[in-house]
Amino acid sequence: MSPASRPPRVAVVGSGVIGRSWTAVFARAGCATSVFDADERQLERALAWLREHSLSGSEHVRACSTLEQAVDGAAYVQECGPEQLPLKQSLFAELDRLAPGSAVLASSTSAFDMRDISEATRHSERCVVAHPVNPPHIIPVVEVLGTARTSPDTIARACELLSAVGQTPVVLKKHVQGFVLNRLQFALLREAVHLLKAGVADAESIDAVVRDGLGLRWALLGPFGVADTNKDDGVRAYIRGYESWITDLMDQLGPTPTFEPELTERIAEALDRARGDVSRAQVRAWRDRMVLEIRRLKAENPLGKAEEREP
Amino acid sequence: MSPASRPPRVAVVGSGVIGRSWTAVFARAGCATSVFDADERQLERALAWLREHSLSGSEHVRACSTLEQAVDGAAYVQECGPEQLPLKQSLFAELDRLAPGSAVLASSTSAFDMRDISEATRHSERCVVAHPVNPPHIIPVVEVLGTARTSPDTIARACELLSAVGQTPVVLKKHVQGFVLNRLQFALLREAVHLLKAGVADAESIDAVVRDGLGLRWALLGPFGVADTNKDDGVRAYIRGYESWITDLMDQLGPTPTFEPELTERIAEALDRARGDVSRAQVRAWRDRMVLEIRRLKAENPLGKAEEREP
Numbered sequence: 001m002s003p004a005s006r007p008p009r010v011a012v013v014g015s016g017v018i019g020r021s022w023t024a025v026f027a028r029a030g031c032a033t034s035v036f037d038a039d040e041r042q043l044e045r046a047l048a049w050l051r052e053h054s055l056s057g058s059e060h061v062r063a064c065s066t067l068e069q070a071v072d073g074a075a076y077v078q079e080c081g082p083e084q085l086p087l088k089q090s091l092f093a094e095l096d097r098l099a100p101g102s103a104v105l106a107s108s109t110s111a112f113d114m115r116d117i118s119e120a121t122r123h124s125e126r127c128v129v130a131h132p133v134n135p136p137h138i139i140p141v142v143e144v145l146g147t148a149r150t151s152p153d154t155i156a157r158a159c160e161l162l163s164a165v166g167q168t169p170v171v172l173k174k175h176v177q178g179f180v181l182n183r184l185q186f187a188l189l190r191e192a193v194h195l196l197k198a199g200v201a202d203a204e205s206i207d208a209v210v211r212d213g214l215g216l217r218w219a220l221l222g223p224f225g226v227a228d229t230n231k232d233d234g235v236r237a238y239i240r241g242y243e244s245w246i247t248d249l250m251d252q253l254g255p256t257p258t259f260e261p262e263l264t265e266r267i268a269e270a271l272d273r274a275r276g277d278v279s280r281a282q283v284r285a286w287r288d289r290m291v292l293e294i295r296r297l298k299a300e301n302p303l304g305k306a307e308e309r310e311p
Numbered sequence: 312m313s314p315a316s317r318p319p320r321v322a323v324v325g326s327g328v329i330g331r332s333w334t335a336v337f338a339r340a341g342c343a344t345s346v347f348d349a350d351e352r353q354l355e356r357a358l359a360w361l362r363e364h365s366l367s368g369s370e371h372v373r374a375c376s377t378l379e380q381a382v383d384g385a386a387y388v389q390e391c392g393p394e395q396l397p398l399k400q401s402l403f404a405e406l407d408r409l410a411p412g413s414a415v416l417a418s419s420t421s422a423f424d425m426r427d428i429s430e431a432t433r434h435s436e437r438c439v440v441a442h443p444v445n446p447p448h449i450i451p452v453v454e455v456l457g458t459a460r461t462s463p464d465t466i467a468r469a470c471e472l473l474s475a476v477g478q479t480p481v482v483l484k485k486h487v488q489g490f491v492l493n494r495l496q497f498a499l500l501r502e503a504v505h506l507l508k509a510g511v512a513d514a515e516s517i518d519a520v521v522r523d524g525l526g527l528r529w530a531l532l533g534p535f536g537v538a539d540t541n542k543d544d545g546v547r548a549y550i551r552g553y554e555s556w557i558t559d560l561m562d563q564l565g566p567t568p569t570f571e572p573e574l575t576e577r578i579a580e581a582l583d584r585a586r587g588d589v590s591r592a593q594v595r596a597w598r599d600r601m602v603l604e605i606r607r608l609k610a611e612n613p614l615g616k617a618e619e620r621e622p
Contacts, residue, residue: 111556133524134541141524168523170516178560180512180520185537187502190561191494192534201491205481207533209491212479213444213452215529216602221594222518222526223503226496228582229595230445235582239575245422249489250501250567256558264550271539271546278614283532284540285618291527293608297601303589307596 007031008161011070011099013091014080015039015046018108021135022078024050027057028137029165034062036070055137071099076161078130079107088117096121104158106130110182113175115147125151128158130169131179138288140168140295143179184223194254197263203270219294318342319472322381322410324402325391326350326357329419332446333389335361338368339448340476345373347381366448382410387472389441390418399428407432415469417441421493424486426458436462439469441480442490449599451479451606454490495534505565508574514581530605 007030012023015037023046026033037043043063050058064070071077077099081091088107095105096118105127107117118127128146133139142162146155155171162169172179178186192206201209217226224235231238239246257263275283318341323334326348334357337344348354354374361369375381382388388410392402399418406416407429416438418428429438439457444450453473457466466482473480483490489497503517512520528537535546542549550557568574586594 139524139527141520143520168519170512170519170523172512172516174509174511176506176509176511177563180506180517181524182560183502183506183564184499184517184520185525185534186557186560187498187564188495188529189534189538189557190564191498195487195491195494198485198487200485200487201481201483203535205483206491206495207536208479208481209452209454209495210529210533211531211536212481213450213492214496215526215531215533216450216605217598218499218521218526219530219605220522220526220598220601222521223496223500224514224578224582225518225522225585225594227500228579228591229598232591234579234591236575236579239570239578243570246497246500247567247570249493249497252488253494253498253501256561259550259554259558264547267535267550268539268545268547271535274536278618280539280543280545282618283536283614286612286614287528287531287540289618290531290608290612293612294527294530294605297604297608301597301601301604303594303597307589307593307600 007164008075009073010034010161011036011064011074011077011103012080013037013067013070013077013095014082014108015043016080016082018132018134018136019078019080020046020049021137022080022108022132023061024053024055024057024137025165025167026078027060028055030057031060031165032062033057033060034064034070034072034074036064036067040065067094068098071095071103074099074103076104076158077106079105079109083109083111085112085116088112089120092117092127093120096123096127104128104154104161106158108132110179111177113147114145114150115175118147118149124149126154128154129179130158130162131181132167133181135288136167138291140166141181142167142169143172143181144169145172145175145179147175190256191253193257193259193263193267196267197257198254203267204274207274220298318475319386320384321345321472322347322375322385322388322414323391324348324378324381324388324406325393325419326354327391327393329443329445329447330389330391331357331360332448333391333419333443334372335364335366335368335448336476336478337389338371339366341368342371342476343373344368344371345375345381345383345385347375347378351376378405379409382406382414385410385414387415387469388417390416390420394420394422396423396427399423400431403428403438404431407434407438415439415465415472417469419443421490422488424458425456425461426486429458429460435460437465439465440490441469441473442492443478444492446599447478449602451477452492453478453480454483454492455480456483456486456490458486501567502564504568504570504574504578507578508568509565514578515585518585531609 010026010031118124131143159169228235321337321342322345429435442454470480539546
């Protein structure tokens, strides 16, 4: 949406943890946001959560008791139903029937191919995956992925709207299980669990290597960006100089672990110990507040030519 | 070192990029820091770098023209020579002969087993790996790893000193190629390159998924900590609930890629494009300044019971 234009009308379908967070994203950007949930009590809880957290924009939120009412006049629909394919399929068929012909229909799915979800729709060209990181009102990245039938215009409009409400849409070109985000997340977790099981380090130490080491850079630069800055002459010199070391090491990474109950318990106990008398809810609240602080820091200090030298 | 005690005397052997950064770490903490390099011009460049960056503590730095002079009276020696095993072996034999009997001898190696490095030493019980992330004056994590012959006292003293100078020592229990840090780094990079080669997303998109998604959490919580906060009831419920999805996905992660010249060029061109007219040195300077800002943010906002609710 251009600065002059009115924020578009948005519908959020499903008001669980993801749905309520999406509602906060759209509403704080000034979009008239209709929320529908077949479970009325869940919808009430979501509205209470929005009020309780004094998230800005709650005056733009309208709870709807029917799907038809929710999608009325919507330019964009964000589906946040349970991760069950038949359910999402029938939801999309209904959305396709009820929503304005011009509306983009986006799913928050982290697991399914939009080709399958949109199977029973007549206008699959407007169907797209918009997979957020939980919770989207804190973490900006959204994986956007269509099918062979999705129109380029749908992708463009989804990205435009997501950018306008402050998210970071990232377009994927092909469906793979787990998309990019969960595959990268589980690539790291797989090796972390392998190192734990192999007795190389305990869970707290492995977490510290990320939290006080690798993660400090990854909050600023992705894996390619890090490789580019790991050597004065950039990624060409990095790969040329270290290729055999890198690929040898990659060949030695561990296989998919089995999660025996005692392994899970060992990880959980280490986390409980590290947390001490701080509750898990407090850890999450701290994480979310700190992520917003890091985002503010990055927004206030964009990468530019201003840098003169290393600190 | 306790607050009352005088900071210990430290020797840094080798004054390249890692050595000069270690020098900054020790000197800013008030340690009398002797630096030796067989290459006098490199040593001069390191001193110029320390002055140029007005790093605090430069009054504690003393350039030495012999190894003997550098380790005189040192309680801790940080070896930062080139990554060549014979060179490190002879350096450690010499350090063992010249350094005070009570000194800890630590190597910055990222590749070698201390068992091999310390082969020719008489007092291998005081030899330990202290592998930093580059540059250590910016990133705090240090992987600390001994051998079967390293004394527990050596590990304890290395950790105590590294903590006292503001680093985050993480003790590993067993040598594996790449230790923990580079294995985790390359686990992520392997899947990133796989997704790029498979045509799932371009390099810039993959970087964005980390930088504006996963990395924001990893700057605060490691992979186990993230898993624990991904579900209300913590990591036990997370693994129980998603185990088959997680392990299926892990099984589908890509193999070690080959780095064809055109692949490297594709990655490099994407990074060049993303950087625009900002130089790589400016990206590094920005990264380092921002990492320090994130560390400050974390230091000022420790995880505690103060959190009341999610933002």
